[in-house]
Amino acid sequence: MGRYVIRRLLQALLTLGVALFLLHYMMALSVQIRGNPALLFFGGKRTPDPAMLAQVERLYGLDNKCYERPGDPCLTPFVERLQDYASGDFGTTLSGNRDVGELLAVYIPNTLRLFMFSTVTLVILAMLLGTWAARHRGRVIDHSVRGTTILIDSVPVFLILLAYTYIIAVPLTQWARGIWGSESFMGQLFRPNYSPDYPWTTMIVPGIILGTVGLATLTRLVRASQLENLGSDFVRTAKAKGLKKARITVVHVVRNSMIPIITGIGYLFAFMLSGAVLTEGVMGIPGMGRMIFQGVQRQEVNLVIVGLTVSAVVVVLVSLAVDLLYAALDPRIRYE
Amino acid sequence: MRRMKIAMAATAAAVLALTSACAGDPDDVEGEGDGGSVLNMQIGEPRSLIPGGSGESEGFRIIKNVYEGLVYYDAKTGEPENLVAESITTEDNQTWTIKIKEGLKFHNGEPVNAAAFMRSWNRTAYAPNVLPLNGFFSTFAGYEEMNPEQLPEEQWADPEVPEFPPVDVKELSGVTSPDEYTIQVELAAPFASFATMLGYEAFFPVAEECLADTEACEKQPIGNGPFMFEEPYSIENGGTAVAWDEYQGDHAPSIDAVRWHVYLEGDDCWADFLTGDIDVCRPSAADYESAVNDAELAERRIVQDGTSIVVLGFPLYDETYQDVNLRHAISVAIDREGVLNVIGPDRYNPLDSWVPASILGGGQSACGEFCTYDPELATQLLEDAGGWPEGEKLRIWVNDASDNVDIFRAIGDSISQTLGIEYEIVSMDWPDYLAAREAHNLDGPFRDGWGPDYNLNENYLEPIYGNGALKNDNGFENEQYEANIAEAGTASTIEEAVELYQEAERTLAEVFPSAPIFVEQVSYFHTERVSNVIVHPIYSGPGGDAELRDIVINE
């Protein structure tokens, strides 16, 4: 177990390091190919005074010569960047000159809350639907569950959200407030925008909608692993042991099915991050996704890079967690 | 020359206002959700909450309620009315005496006296503080000493922040205080409408405690206005300003508090407005129609001529656009109503002058028939100009912010349909665009927009078309025009100046360096729970605004 954990940790670190380097390298390439953002600062076509350009470059940490050689990996600035990150310095925004580290401290918890709701939604829905479909394999229920989840998955999540905010949210809120009053839970639940005054309540609906990302995938996975386990020898053994159906399901099927499903959730997490970009943008949730969204719209490359760095860290952590959970669930890995 | 300086400063302020008016970040701190008579307003991202530091609409919307200036602009007429000032008098338009009402206090108990104003003015006028509204003091005697020529750019540590050689003078020599409640201002040259400026943020007072710790003051301003922050304001989260119990001024609000909610884009508030969570909001383009058609909503609509204009500039420095007939042809070929239909009715109105009607001296219809869609005339004019160069495309340049591309695509469609010219839209980032436009690198008509800093037609003429062919974006230069502007600058009364500026506008119409397209229309809606909603035509925000001292919450 110990060796397994250590190996996975090292692997995760390596992956993360390379991923961060990749991000850095892409940025460096863009500077090398497209031109120095410091140059863009002066409007591209004008040729600024060299001394002044040097000033701007120093400001953006681009004064290293490597940025003038296309293809140069720019290792020194990379190490500097990592050191900055390690010391909590994520740079500042171009407009407003705000400390990105401080922004992260505000944004990350919001996104985590959003993900909590969507993960719970996704897991519960997929488990129920997948189990249901597996139980009725090959029948109408099976086909309609799969058809419906595929259909839901076919609709881009941000379009569901847009449709929600544009068409449904306002009448629903008005209706709910008519009954329960505007300060009640229900009166806030369906609001078309996130409100910092109700940071949990107004996060539920976007969370649930975001939770439909990958529903078809996960449902399919649940169904497949349930089918595999239902038809497995040890379930037959359990039947032969005279166990009740419920016990067989809970003790012998669900836990075994969890393994591929956990992998799936870890994998879908990355997609949820993508979904969050638009979800948070549409619903006005100040989270990581919207930071990236904003970074793109305002062309704040640093925000985009930091956002992706955080996302990379999270994905690596999640897949590490998944593997450790895996080990916890499966003694075959634990006692390897 | 003096007038020139203020115009330049104003230009800077306007650019700031245009670029940073929208966007913001709500946040996740538990706010107080109590009802009572708390007004819920939308807001963007303010730059600063200390007078002199904002210079954009969102900051000013907060500052003007938390602080209080010498005068207050009447939202309907735009005229300044004394507020903190007891009286503002002058004999020669150069030396002004301002008497301040006695007994007024800041939120922290400090007195609002002459020193409070001078403290603020000196801070803003002091070049090394690099405050956006510095330029407003360029009319003052002694400004020059505090604002030496900037150091060469390569000596700046931060290229965005200009640096100055050490300045010993930290106080405007033109501002003196004969007694505690009197300010005497000596201008560098006579300026008839000096009092008009005094209601702007640049001239608000600042408390001593505030300057002692500006960082804290940015978060929780110490004002002298009818609203005060009991808790720090957060750019992400917005904040609540409550009515100040001890307010002694003349213009007290009736509401108990105002809660500012932050929205990324101004019109994002519309859905929350419909559910009653925001009290005043401007609908997005798409929502206008349904909002206007909703009989109940339509009753709660405030329509007002706006002041922001959209103009199609011509590159007078480009060979193709030398013939005025061609420029006229393009302008006449634009179906302004049709374009409005594309971007959503009610957001703008067609414009046929260079200064909109809502501005003092504006609405002269100087453009006349050349700003009216007439396909036949357009074709005729194009013929007179010798036709369009064969095989060339009309390149229309825009910056890619918000729906500029849409507006100019519709304009291009209209030109293309009428004149049979193929066109393409070239969109650029704002900084790239600004630079290219300044450098005269655009080889076709381009987008130009303008929002005013104060209520005078001059503000639409000199900053845009003045300064000579090399300095302005259009490459426009005309002796008659320059002469009129110069003369108006030294006119002894405002009325006289206005007329001279109008003459300059007529010159513009002849040369036609640009085609007026639209003037914005302010169109806000408010909830049932509020009434007496008054919107300031110049200083309102892009997403929705109201005079907080006048608005009433119906119980």
Next chain:
Amino acid sequence: MSELTAPKAQPDAPQASLWKDAFRTMARRPDVIFATLILLFVFTMAAFPTLFTDKDPTYCIGRDARQRPDTWFAGEHPLGTDGFGCDFAATVVHGTRPTIVLALTVMILAVIIGLVLGILAGYYGGWLDALISRALDVFIVLPMLLGAILLLSLFRNGGSSGGLLSTVGPPVIALTVFGWMEFCRYTRAATIETKNLDYVTAAKCLGAKDRRIMFRHILPNAIVPVTAVIPTTIGGIIVTESALAVLGIGVQPPATSWGVLLAKGTEWAGGGYIYLFGIPLLLLIGTVFAFATFGDALRDALDPKLR
């Protein structure tokens, strides 16, 4: 959205009959037939837009903007006009080609990269495998949409109104760079499985060259799991493209794609012009759904265990 449960290759089953079986199974399913019809419709629209509309999508009259479609979809503008007063039917029909071309190009490029790298990694193993597997790990850390966002915002260029290539080019590259991993993973797994099979060993013993083994023996097996995820991935690409368009960094207007139409449509949906949003949405959902259904069925057909 990609899937986790691609069927394993079944190397012992003769390939020809596997495909034939799969085809036969699929041809019997009504949902597959329905999906195929949708796809045929869309592909025809992309290939021959003039079959569906004789209007010019660039002929736009501002005054006619946003005319709602007739009740019976008849008249001069069967689907009404769009926000610019162009015939909406023409806009939609002509917006199909860039969308489909983009999706297919990304697909083909990603499959080629995935197959080549996967086979190399699986066949040679060792340091090459280690290298490619690490690269996989790294790229998987950056989800397709986020990666594409990064690339497109780093290498953003001004609005160009050139041909099809320059419109779809940047998104194609961005989506391909972050879209090949899945194919590579499946190919690698299938290759490792196949390479130890007796007949491959036999071929090796008989002195067959590496290249021949890879192409004749391993590729046909590796292609099975890859094929099964192709349709679903195409759907995913179409969705991602629309997300990029809404963010304003995908296909750049005035060029159209479904994503651009949706991005424009969302602006008007709230104001009661649902059709501007609804019609491209229906088309997009229909197509993605068809691809997904097709993919789901294909996967089942190729993996009888789950049928």
Next chain:
Amino acid sequence: MAENLRVVGDTLPGADLNAPLLEVEDLRVEFKVRGKRIPTVRGVSFTLEQGKTLAIVGESGSGKSVTSQAVMGILDSPPGYVTGGEVRLRGVDLLAQDEESRRTVRANHIAIVFQDALSALNPLWSVGFQIGELFRVHRGTSRADAKRRAIELLDQVGIPDAKNRVGHYPHQFSGGMRQRVMIAMALALDPEVLIADEPTTALDVTVQAQIMRLLKQIQDERNMGLILITHDLGVVADVADDVAVMYAGEIVERASIHDAFKRPAHPYTKALLRAIPRVDTVGRELEVIPGLPPNPAALPSGCPFHPRCWAVDPERCATEAPPYEEVTDDHRSLCHFAKEVYRDER
């Protein structure tokens, strides 16, 4: 007798202690695959007495495992359905019982040992848990008690260091040990009937013998009825009392082990015997049964064995299904020429 149905609270209601321990009569099972009904078990009958061992022998696909599952009531439905017959345990027809009563019969009265212990044990639970589960579910035993009983059982089936091993997971055991765990599990509730479905097929030859010995020993100790399902006649020779040979879903020959080995009355049995390597046949080539086992979805007409049979009267065997022939008492064969085969004339 009574002692064997001593199970407190779980005594089989309506049990007739004088009736045979397990009687299967005309059991029929069909599989429904894509709308087609495929008969897999076609009228199987046999009787098992207390303390006796019945070997059911047949090739894979002959329906022997399906029979055992049908008896246990753990057939996967879909696709398998019992379409007829009776399974009587001490005179009680199990097939007529509701699911809940059947469930209590399992493990309490009839238990089964599967072929592949690795897959038949849940890989995620310790063996102790999986054995103890029986006590906890059926007896309401506490967790600690269940564990103690599990250790006892592991000890009984010859697993060394049972105290430690009880917390181990299936993959940590060797094949033989795993099979012992399976057996321990089957024995837990002291059933009267134990079905061992190919218990040794997956094991090494030496281990096979140990397991067979263990089964025999346990059966003797507990006086159980044992059904031994195998495809390998050789394995059962020393253990079984009776043999039922299955082919294409039918029992083609039933005899005592002695008779079956000495004088088989069905060509198929005969062929099977010839395929067993034996000391006295060293040096001779082993015979192989020609052809493939029949596809249950398309059984040959007449006698299903006829395409592979040498003793064939082509016309008769291909058209007429053979009846059971009693060659002696307790020795029946499903062949038109049973007597001839018995007399070794064909």
